[in-house]
Structure formats: C-alpha cells, structure tokens
Amino acid sequence: MAAESIETDEAVVSRVAAGDQDALSLLYDRHRTLLMALALRILRDRSEAEEILGDVFFQAWRQAGAYDRGRASVEGWLINLCRSRAIDRLRSRGRREVLASALARDAIARPADGAANPMVQAAHQERRRFIVGALAELGEPQREALELAYYGGLSHSEIAEKLAEPLGTVKTRIRQGLIALRESLGRRFAS
Amino acid sequence: MKCDELRDLIPIHVVDLLDPEESMAVKAHLAEGCPRCAAEVAAFRETLSLLPLAIPPEEPSPMVKARLTARIRKDKEREQESRRAPSPPREAPRPVPAQAGPRRVLAWSLAASAAAAIISSVLTASFVGGRHAAETAALQQRLEEQSGRLERQSEEMASLRTQIRDARESIQLVSSPGVAVIDLEGQGSLRKASARVFWDRSRSYWQLYAANLPPAGPGKTYQLWFITSTAKISAGVFDSEASGEVSLRVQVPPGTGTIVATAVTDEPAGGSPQPTGTILLLGKV
Numbered sequence: 001m002a003a004e005s006i007e008t009d010e011a012v013v014s015r016v017a018a019g020d021q022d023a024l025s026l027l028y029d030r031h032r033t034l035l036m037a038l039a040l041r042i043l044r045d046r047s048e049a050e051e052i053l054g055d056v057f058f059q060a061w062r063q064a065g066a067y068d069r070g071r072a073s074v075e076g077w078l079i080n081l082c083r084s085r086a087i088d089r090l091r092s093r094g095r096r097e098v099l100a101s102a103l104a105r106d107a108i109a110r111p112a113d114g115a116a117n118p119m120v121q122a123a124h125q126e127r128r129r130f131i132v133g134a135l136a137e138l139g140e141p142q143r144e145a146l147e148l149a150y151y152g153g154l155s156h157s158e159i160a161e162k163l164a165e166p167l168g169t170v171k172t173r174i175r176q177g178l179i180a181l182r183e184s185l186g187r188r189f190a191s
Numbered sequence: 192m193k194c195d196e197l198r199d200l201i202p203i204h205v206v207d208l209l210d211p212e213e214s215m216a217v218k219a220h221l222a223e224g225c226p227r228c229a230a231e232v233a234a235f236r237e238t239l240s241l242l243p244l245a246i247p248p249e250e251p252s253p254m255v256k257a258r259l260t261a262r263i264r265k266d267k268e269r270e271q272e273s274r275r276a277p278s279p280p281r282e283a284p285r286p287v288p289a290q291a292g293p294r295r296v297l298a299w300s301l302a303a304s305a306a307a308a309i310i311s312s313v314l315t316a317s318f319v320g321g322r323h324a325a326e327t328a329a330l331q332q333r334l335e336e337q338s339g340r341l342e343r344q345s346e347e348m349a350s351l352r353t354q355i356r357d358a359r360e361s362i363q364l365v366s367s368p369g370v371a372v373i374d375l376e377g378q379g380s381l382r383k384a385s386a387r388v389f390w391d392r393s394r395s396y397w398q399l400y401a402a403n404l405p406p407a408g409p410g411k412t413y414q415l416w417f418i419t420s421t422a423k424i425s426a427g428v429f430d431s432e433a434s435g436e437v438s439l440r441v442q443v444p445p446g447t448g449t450i451v452a453t454a455v456t457d458e459p460a461g462g463s464p465q466p467t468g469t470i471l472l473l474g475k476v
Contacts, residue, residue: 033248070352131245149206178202
C-alpha cells in the first residue's frame with residue numbers, strides 16, 4: 001500500500017490555531033475514541049463523558065495557539081485536558097464513593113465500532129498492546145493503586161481508605177508502580 | 192531539601208497525592224530551577240499520560256461532533272461580531288456578548304497589568320519621601336531579582352523540554368524499522384573522530400551523531416555532503432561542541448538521487464557550494 005502523507009497532529013493544531021474549523025474536525029476524528037474512553041473511565045456515565053469530550057475539543061479550539069509541542073505531544077496535551085476536566089467534574093458531583101468501587105472492579109468497556117481508518121486502528125491496537133503489556137508487568141497492588149490515583153480523583157486519605165491500606169503503603173505502591181512502568185516502557189521502546 | 196530526598200516524592204507529586212508540607216517542599220525545590228528534578232517530573236508525567244492508551248477505545252455519539260461544530264460556528268460568529276464592534280453601532284447597542292477566548296485572555300491580562308500598575312503606584316506613593324524609601328528600593332531590587340530568576344527558569348524549562356523531545360525522537364529513530372545506518376570514519380589527522388548517521392528513509396532525514404571532532408576553529412565550519420554517483424550536494428554546515436560531540440539533523444531533499452557515500456569536510460565559515468577543504472570523515476552507504 002502506498003504510504004499516504006499524513007499530516008502531523010502538530011500541523012493540524014497550527015491550522016486550528018489559525019481558526020480552521022476543518023482542522024478541528026480532523027483532530028476530533030483522530031482522538032475522539034481515546035478521549036471518550038478516558039472520560040468514560042473516569043466518569044462512568046456516557047452522557048457526562050460526551051459532554052466533557054465536547055468541552056475538551058472546544059477548549060482545544062480556543063487554546064490551540066497556546067499549545068507547546070516541547071511540553072507534550074498533541075495527544076498528551078488532549079489527554080491532560082480531558083483528564084483534568086473529567087476529574088473536576090467527578091469531584092464536583094461528589095459521587096466518588098460509587099465510582100471508586102466501580103474502578104476497583106475495572107468494568108469491561110465496549111470496543112469501538114471502528115469508524116476510523118483501519119491502518120490507524122491497527123497502529124492504535126499495536127500501541128495499546130504495548131502499554132497493556134507494560135501494565136501487566138506491574139504487580140496487581142501497584143497497578144491498582146496507580147490507576148486509582150490516575151482515574152479516581154481521590155484525595156490521599158480517600159485512596160488509602162478505598163484500598164484499605166495505610167497511606168504510606170499506598171504511596172509506596174504508587175511510587176513503585178510508576179517507576180516500574182516508566183522502566184518497562186523505556187525497555188519496550190528500546191527493544 | 193536535597194534532590195536525593197526529593198527523588199522518592201516526585202512520583203507521588205505527579206499524581207497530586209503529597210501531603211501539603213511535602214508538596215510545598217517539592218514545589219519550592221522545582222521553583223529553584225533544579226534541572227534534574229524538573230526532568231524527572233516531566234518523565235513521570237509523560238509516563239502517566241500513556242495510561243489511557245491501555246483502555247479500549249470508545250465511540251462517542253455522532254451528536255457530540257454535531258454539537259461541537261455548532262458551538263464553534265457560533266463562537267466564530269461572535270468573534271467576528273466583536274471584531275466589528277469598534278465601528279459605530281448601526282442600531283441600538285447589543286447586550287454585551289460573551290467574549291471570545293483570545294480577547295478575553297487579553298482583556299484579563301490588560302486588567303491584571305493595570306491592577307499591578309495601580310498597586311505599584313499606591314505602594315510607591317505611600318513610601319516615597321518617607322523613611323521607607325530605602326525599603327522600597329530594597330523591595331524593588333528583590334522583585335527585579337525574582338523576575339530575572341523566573342525568566343532564567345522558564346528558559347531552562349524550555350531547553351529541558353526540547354531536550355526531552357529530542358531524546359524521545361532519537362529513541363524512536365534508532366529503534367524504528369527501515370532506518371539505515373552509515374558509519375563515518377575519521378580521516379588523516381582526525382583518525383580518532385567518528386560519526387554515525389541514522390537515515391530515516393520513510394521521512395527522508397538524517398540524524399548524525401559525531402564524537403571526538405574538535406571545534407572547527409575561527410573562520411571555519413564543518414560541512415556535510417550527500418555524495419551520489421554524479422554530484423556532491425551540501426547537506427548543511429555545523430560545528431562541534433567543545434566536548435567534540437555533534438548531533439545534527441538534516442532533511443534529504445527530494446530528487447537528491449541515489450546517495451552512495453557521505454563526507455564531512457572543513458570549509459570557510461558559511462560553507463561552500465562544492466567541497467573545497469579536506470575530507471575529515473567519510474562513510475559509504
């Protein structure tokens with residue numbers, strides 16, 4: 001298959017910054033399923049997650065000019081915007097208890113219906129396997145503590161209560177988990 | 192607090208789970224501009240932002256995009272309206288519309304600097320001529336020192352970010368399939384020098400790393416050449432660090448032809464259209 005020249009995310013964001021609505025539409029199509037999955041994972045409510053998704057891209061539309069490629073990839077930037085909006089929403093509605101227990105069980109999410117380009121999808125699947133593999137290398141307690149810290153929006157005492165472990169233990173697990181994940185990803189990138 | 196003591200806290204800092212005192216200690220240390228710890232924070236943040244990639248993707252309802260498109264169209268219209276606003280109103284004045292993003296930010300920053308100016312003049316007025324003049328001067332000096340420090344820190348952060356990005360790109364480059372490697376050997380007096388080119392054919396660029404290459408010296412420069420069977424084409428000029436190291440990235444222009452070799456020569460500052468100096472490094476493809 002001939003390699004199409006695919007416009008980089010950075011180039012798309014510069015067009016968004018210049019007020020190009022088609023560019024935003026392209027950015028949305030590229031990242032919607034990932035960000036939807038993230039918002040849904042945090043909020044566990046489809047309509048709220050969709051609302052956040054719309055807000056994230058509207059924010060990207062407004063703030064594209066301030067995007068700094070030295071700081072994060074476009075995807076990383078969108079992920080951070082999405083996580084922080086979803087966590088804010090989570091905290092504001094005070095349903096952390098319910099969500100945290102749902103998180104601990106790690107409900108099974110529906111797969112996407114595959115509207116994206118199959119090549120891009122294959123690449124995403126490959127990358128997913130990569131990260132899932134790295135996470136699987138962590139011990140279960142480390143993975144659980146890390147995911148709860150990232151997706152749960154809990155304070156440190158809430159997280160300790162949730163995992164029924166002393167705070168010090170929880171922090172140690174998060175630290176070990178993050179360090180191990182970083183090393184594992186580094187090794188996988190290198191090999 | 193020392194870096195070593197902080198090391199353990201950084202992973203907890205990036206997930207916002209430090210105690211308030213620990214959090215303040217980490218923030219204060221980072222504000223001092225420690226490059227090592229700032230790089231640690233950046234690396235852990237990046238690791239964290241990879242977590243969502245493990246979740247199976249989810250398709251949102253098509254309504255999300257429809258609503259987003261409508262919202263952006265409205266935003267654009269408002270922006271255009273407010274751009275027209277300075278001209279005299281044709282009809283009765285409109286109710287104040289919600290300001291568009293960049294304008295609102297600008298308005299805020301103007302308001303903020305106006306406020307700062309007012310505060311500063313009030314402060315100055317109450318102090319000037321009084322016995323506090325010396326204190327004012329000392330405060331002002333401290334303020335200037337602080338802003339200088341802040342500026343240096345932002346520069347350091349920017350350079351760190353660039354370093355991290357470059358490192359990530361280098362890792363991707365050397366580990367991606369379809370990358371050709373060309374080794375260049377030092378010639379003549381520079382036998383100790385060596386270089387390696389990673390050639391990303393799919394994206395048509397070369398990343399060159401060299402070692403033991405002393406700086407070119409005053410009025411001189413190094414120049415890299417693409418050598419084909421019929422031509423020598425300049426790939427760009429460069430100089431080495433005092434350490435003798437070079438990291439250089441160049442684009443291979445379309446229509447360069449089949450590259451069979453590459454060389455580095457020394458040339459007068461600014462470079463030459465065709466090689467005129469000595470060949471210092473040479474490698475065959």
